Amino acid sequence: MTRKVPGVDQPWFEIDPECTPDQMEFLAWLDMYSVAWRACGITPTDVDTHARQDEGYLMVAIFLGHPVKNENYLVLRADYRPRQVIYGEDNNPLLDGWLSDQGAATVFAGDDASPKRCARAVSDWFATMLCRPVDCLVWHDPGFVHRRWVFADDGRVLDVSDSRNQLREDLGPPDEVIPVRRYVLPPSRSL
Numbered sequence: 001m002t003r004k005v006p007g008v009d010q011p012w013f014e015i016d017p018e019c020t021p022d023q024m025e026f027l028a029w030l031d032m033y034s035v036a037w038r039a040c041g042i043t044p045t046d047v048d049t050h051a052r053q054d055e056g057y058l059m060v061a062i063f064l065g066h067p068v069k070n071e072n073y074l075v076l077r078a079d080y081r082p083r084q085v086i087y088g089e090d091n092n093p094l095l096d097g098w099l100s101d102q103g104a105a106t107v108f109a110g111d112d113a114s115p116k117r118c119a120r121a122v123s124d125w126f127a128t129m130l131c132r133p134v135d136c137l138v139w140h141d142p143g144f145v146h147r148r149w150v151f152a153d154d155g156r157v158l159d160v161s162d163s164r165n166q167l168r169e170d171l172g173p174p175d176e177v178i179p180v181r182r183y184v185l186p187p188s189r190s191l
Contacts, residue, residue: 012044013060019051022082022115023058029119030060037123040130040183048095057081061095062126064134064181073149073159076129078122084109085118087125134158134181137174146171149180 012034013027027049048061057079064074077090079099086098088105099105108121133152138145146168147161162168 012047013049018053019058020053023051023080026058026080026085026115026119027060029116030123033119033123034126037127037130040127041181042130050095055098057098059095059099060122061090062130064130071159073134074129076126078126080115080118080122082115083111083113085113085122087122130181131183132181133179136176136178136180138176138178139168139171140175144168148174152179 012031019027042062046063046065048059048063050059052059058081060078060080062076063072064076065072075090075095076087077095077099078085078087084107086105086107088099090099106121106125108118135150135152137148137150139147143164144166145163149158149160150156151158160167
């Protein structure tokens with residue numbers, strides 16, 4: 001069973017009834033700050049929120065998916081505890097465990113880490129990541145089609161698809177470069 005965050009017009013963040021007041025405040029602030037990154041092609045179906053009370057945190061994840069495959073090429077995630085939020089890319093398809101256990105992540109914590117400030121830090125990072133351009137590089141060959149989803153700004157590979165399920169290197173320049181994500185944030189507002 002889920003319920004809407006109080007004060008939120010649409011069911012953007014739905015959460016378990018076990019959500020604590022502190023977690024609800026974090027989500028309410030995150031909803032207000034999320035206006036900018038909503039302009040980046042994200043819909044409520046791309047967002048998942050779970051209270052993990054047995055582990056003491058709230059998880060928020062944004063899934064960026066393939067236009068070709070029914071899979072995600074990138075999961076952006078934030079785990080919130082009172083006075084602490086940790087955020088980064090989630091490489092665990094099960095979304096299990098505290099995010100810091102996976103390695104590279106950013107921690108925002110301390111006495112001044114109110115739900116409002118934690119939500120702002122997460123929202124700013126989500127917006128930055130969602131505005132990064134993503135391309136699909138395609139190589140066509142008589143024996144295969146190979147695709148790589150990459151960040152266009154630095155070439156980092158996010159995912160690979162190959163019609164023959166083979167890893168391929170030294171393919172030369174791609175035959176096609178298909179822009180997948182191109183978003184520019186609207187001017188920010190202070191809250």
